[in-house]
Amino acid sequence: MAKRHVERRLAAIMATDVVGYSRLMEADETRTVRSVRHLQSSILGPKVAARGGRIVKLMGDGSLVVFNSVVDAVDCAISLQSRLETRRKNQRVDFPLILRIGINLADVVIEGEDLLGDGVNIAARLEAAAEPGGVCISDLVHRQLNTGRRSDFLDGGEISLKNIAHPLHVWHWRDAPAIRPSAGSLARPTSIAILPFEYLGGSPDQAILSDGITEDVISGLARFRSLTVIDARSSFRFRDKHSDLDEIGRKLGVTYLVVGSLRRAGERIRIVAQLIEAASGMHLWSERYDREVQDMFAIQDEVTQMIVSTLVGQIENADVRQALRKPTTSLVAYEFYLLGLAHIRSYGEDDNQHALTMFSAAIERDPHFGLAHAHLALAKIALNGYANSPSDVLDEALALARKAVALDEGEGGCQRLLALIHVNRREFELAERHYRRAYQINPNDANTLVQMGGLLARRGKLDEAMEWIDEGFRLNPFPPPWYSAALGNALYLVGRYEDAAAALEELPSPGPFTYARLVACYAQVGDTIATERARAQLLELCRNFSTDDFIRRGLLLERPEQLDLFRQGLLKAGLPP
Template identity: 75%
Template sequence: MAKERVERRLAVIMATDIVGYSRLMEADETRTLGAIKRLQACIVAPNISARGGRIVKLMGDGSLVVFNSAVDAVDCAISLQKKLASYQKDLAPDDRIVLRIGINLADVVIDGDDLLGDGVNIAARLEASAEPGGICIADVVHRQLGGKSRSAFLDGGAISLKNIARPVHVWHWKDAPIVRPSALSALARTSIAVLPFENLSGSPDQTFFSDGITEDIIGGLARFRSLSVIAASSSFSFRDKNAGLKEIGRRLGVTYLVEGSIRRSGERIRIAAQLIEAATGTHLWSEHYDRNLTDIFAVQDEVTRMIVSTLVGQIESADLRQALCKPTTSLAAYELYLRGLVHLRSYGPDDNRQACAMFEAALQRDPQFALAHAHLALTRIALHGYGNAPPDILDEALALARKAVSLDEGESGCQRMLALIHVNRREFELAERHYRRAYQLNSNDANALVQMGGLLARRGKLDEAMQWINEGFRLNPFPPPWYSAALGNALYILGRYEEAAAALKELPNPGPFTCARLVACYAQAGNARATEEARAQLLKVCPDFSTEDFIRRGLLLERPEQLDLFRQGLLKAGLPE
């Protein structure tokens, strides 16, 4: 029998998704379904039809649409977002139907009325990368647009998409609304973001040094409770982007921006820094510093002092001294520490081992370097499976973390690392005590906020847990992937299974424990197809998976009913006990 020929064609695919669909349905299912139906009839369907689009698939929380023209697809997406915003302007923010939209151009497989293939998957991933109320398009789509339409988008650079082998170059609609969690603390403090200082040394290998200087300035500013300081990972997401300073300030939701550069030549270094009013682009202050390398920490202190003084005026001397704490007096140790951080934050198979070597080398040069002790403690348990590390490794990590705190009791990062070691030792009460101490020392450490929220969820304090996690995401609107693990775990315990699955799907290179959590989410949500797909993926990664082994080794939970909740989800999916 002759093999049936697969029909393919080039198509523009638009994927849409409703932001917070599960929350809206939980709050009022009848009202939500009615609102979606009205918007579909009066705005969505007419706009798609007017531009020659065809709705391929409608889901409860989104749709898949195909167009013949990239120009028509983008024009439709922009029109949809503008009309949806105008139509719902009188509604409370929590009652509005908000879309994310992703658009891709690719060769697709025709299967009856359905579309299949990687091009469709990429469109869905682009949608997930869009901001609420925003549009994310692939570079191949952007190239099809005319000059006016092109200028409506900001370069998002190459990003990694889940289950897509190659990075995809993306563009974001620049008129997307700013969507922030409603936090009273955000209104009470002046907000600031420090953009990555540009490395002008001519050697890409020195980027780690300029990044380290930037993070130190962020850390110094973050010690002041009167300032709301955006986390480094969010600020750094705008590296090498074409977005203007006004647009960066708008997207980060800050009042002020700091930018600068570092030029290193031989034994000399020049640091230039500017303070900018984000809304107007006005330069409020600028300065440069030429120093010998031995003076690098004095330069860092001086830059931090001038920025803070410009923003908040007179600062009590005790707070100023705290902000100007030096991480170490040894430049060689500091460089090794920075290199260790680069490896610790990466996902390569050898990165944890290399990070460990860097932190150990830093301590050989400066045995009193508190943060190096703290990060070495974390790296040691990371090398051995975190909470599954042997008892002697966990004991050694605890000793290192305690040493770090004793060397610098005022450094919030040391307190946070000690708390994290206690979490992995399943000493939850001690962990909470040190996370609260870390927060007292530095309320702007988004990592501490999210980790604290994750711990509180494990302890059954669910309402408080979500407050901490949401505040962490507010301070760090472009967070590292591990934030999604804390959020997903908390949402699962709350019974918000679809949202938990969406969060966990953000994690890159998921291992067996993440795959198992996804299986439990889908099973509890009653999504049979997704459950089966996730189950197959889990058994492919871990053929000898055991539910009881996962409960014993894969979960750091305090309450028996939470363990049972995961057990129910896994057994419901048909996984072996």
């Protein structure tokens, strides 16, 4: 049997680890795994390669990297942490990953693809001793740096490291970010989150009803300006999780939580709802409702009314009636509508077609269901390329969205989706009018805030645009991916190209138009390596890419100077005109 090649040499070893990885996996396993893979392939890998390092091992949430010099290792670590801090600032949420990094200098044994030796263990212990977002280096590493770089580190003295016999003198990067407290530390007296109602017993495919009740209670509460209501997308991240309620309250930034359950047996439904003070766990109110299935919407009305009464006291009867409006009287239509929502929010190849089918079925069961008409309009343009849809599809979508508003004038979601149709028809004045109307109806709809911010950016109202987008991220601290697209576009237009790229990199399934934006961002920053990588990915997806075609079809911008700004970035990257 051939012997494996063994190499001994002096090397700088960098160990990294994701802070709170187990907690993140518990909260959202799929998104955590995707984010770690993105970190490793799109950020860590290029940073290491640019400084001549080699990734020896990837270990789920951590990595082991070897460099020929401590200067390269330290420069890579600081560059990596600085980049991640930029991403955290841009995303307005605590989900972008936080790393600890440790660096040691030692003789190591390189055997095949593995790295062995006590120096490797010490690097791992230094990583554990680092602050979140920080870099911890050994004294030996510190002494190898030049005077300027040494001043970037604070003396951490001698510390004892786990399973290391002797104390070690360490240094900490002085500019490590003070990781901001999660949104939960900013709780407001009248802020509330409704956690997904638990479905108990019966056919699993009926559990969608409990999700529907949860979303409708959120929608009802969100119409009251005196409440800050967390978006459903963020609340639903805590489905089936066993976190303490005070921890959930801190993560979501709320004082009050509503928890509940639904049990369906034949034609009977039992709903239990509880209002809880998150920090103390004190139950402020609870109620049980036993009803026939056909009374389900009356139950939702009662739950909403009781929660609001407990939190904000006396509310005018007219406002209560507005919050207790029913989306449909047909349970079957409602179930089709919920299935449509599940598809329109997903990114599968056939999801838009399935969404269109479900919304059409909902309308067949209830022709007066306004939200189903509005979402059918969205599904039609999504299936046909949004703004690039044929004119007859855009006309049909506009007619559906207008009908939705006529059927349900007081539903903010209908107004918002009508505005979105106008955006894709490049009718920006009408779009802004309907977004403002949607906001008047429901000021706590984070989707309206972010979409409105995106529109204002397209219209050149950049300062106001960022205010709307910031508020949308605050109300929805665990946002859907498309928020990043709106944020990235706005940041590019204000000239924050590196920040714009960091936002766009969050999109899970980038297409040609996203890669084109990334190319423009990198080119404007002057990052030639990233520019070439994104350019190659773009041309692989779209071999006949044309800058003029992208400007015409891929950008919904009102001002000529904004179009020129994108054209400048694309041409600077060497893309064909």
